Amino acid sequence: MFLDTLEGLNKIFKTDIKPPKVVLVTGPPGSLKSSFVYMLFSKYLKNRDEIGLYCTLEESVSSHLTNMESLGVELIYNMQIIDFSSLRKEEEEMDYLDFLKKSLIRFKEKYGDLFTLFALDSLGALYSIMEEEKNLRRRMYHFFQFLRELNLYAFLIMERDLEGNSQFLGNEGYLSDGIIYLGMKNRKGQIIRFLQVEKMRAVEHSMAPHAITVKKGEISILGEILD
Ligand SMILES: Nc1ncnc2c1ncn2[C@@H]1O[C@H](COP(=O)(O)OP(=O)(O)O)[C@@H](O)[C@H]1O
Numbered sequence: 411m412f413l414d415t416l417e418g419l420n421k422i423f424k425t426d427i428k429p430p431k432v433v434l435v436t437g438p439p440g441s442l443k444s445s446f447v448y449m450l451f452s453k454y455l456k457n458r459d460e461i462g463l464y465c466t467l468e469e470s471v472s473s474h475l476t477n478m479e480s481l482g483v484e485l486i487y488n489m490q491i492i493d494f495s496s497l498r499k500e501e502e503e504m505d506y507l508d509f510l511k512k513s514l515i516r517f518k519e520k521y522g523d524l525f526t527l528f529a530l531d532s533l534g535a536l537y538s539i540m541e542e543e544k545n546l547r548r549r550m551y552h553f554f555q556f557l558r559e560l561n562l563y564a565f566l567i568m569e570r571d572l573e574g575n576s577q578f579l580g581n582e583g584y585l586s587d588g589i590i591y592l593g594m595k596n597r598k599g600q601i602i603r604f605l606q607v608e609k610m611r612a613v614e615h616s617m618a619p620h621a622i623t624v625k626k627g628e629i630s631i632l633g634e635i636l637d
Pocket residue numbers: 437438439440441442443444445446477480481482624625
C-alpha cells in the first residue's frame with residue numbers, strides 16, 4: 411500500500427508499513443519535507459475513498475497549494491487542509507494542541523475508519539506557538555498516544571539538520587514509530603537530495619541514504635548513496 415505510492419520506495423522498505431504509525435519527517439529547510447508528505451498522501455489517496463487531513467502552521471493553504479502546483483503534484487479532494495497560521499493571529503490564549511485533538515476527533519467521528527492519514531506541518535511551529543506551556547513534554551507524550559489510538563498514519567514534520575539542531579523537546583525520537591530524514595549532500599560539487607529511514611518500527615528497511623529526484627510531480631527514490 412505505501413510501497414505503491416512513490417517510485418522506488420521498495421528499494422528502502424522490504425515490508426509494508428501498517429497503521430498506527432507516528433512518523434517524524436525531518437530535514438533542513440528546502441529538503442522537500444512538505445512536498446514529500448503531500449505527494450505521499452496524494453498518491454495514496456488517489457484511488458481510494460479514504461480521507462486525509464493536512465494541518466499547516468508554517469504557511470497558508472494557498473502558499474502550500476502554490477508550491478504543490480509548482481512541483482506538478484496532483485491536487486486531491488479527499489484531503490482537507492486546515493490552516494492554523496490564521497488562528498495564530500486571532501487567538502492569543504488558545505490551546506492549540508487541544509484544538510488540534512478536537513479537530514482530529516471530529517474527523518474520526520465524521521469519517522470513521524476512512525480517516526487514515528494525518529500530517530502536521532510542522533511540529534516545530536506548533537511548539538513555537540505553545541512556548542508558554544509548562545507540561546509540553548508530557549502533553550506531547552499523550553498526543554503521540556492519542557494519534558496511535560486513532561489508528562492513523564500520522565506524519566509530523568520537523569526541521570532538523572545533520573548537526574542535530576532542531577526544535578525537538580528531546581523525547582520525540584523514542585515516542586515515534588518512525589524517523590525519516592530528508593537531506594542534501596554535496597557530491598563532486600553537485601548537491602544531491604537524499605532520503606534516509608533512521609527508524610521504522612515493525613518494518614524491515616534499509617538504513618542507508620538513498621538519492622531522490624523530483625520531477626513532473628513525482629519524487630522518485632533512486633539507489634543507495636555510497637561514500
Ligand atoms: N517545480 C519544481 N521542481 C523541482 N523542485 C522544486 C520545484 N518547485 C520547488 N522545488 C524545490 O522544492 C523545495 C521546497 O520544498 P518543500 O517541500 O517546501 O521543503 P521543506 O518543507 O523541507 O522546507 C524548494 O526549495 C525547491 O528546491
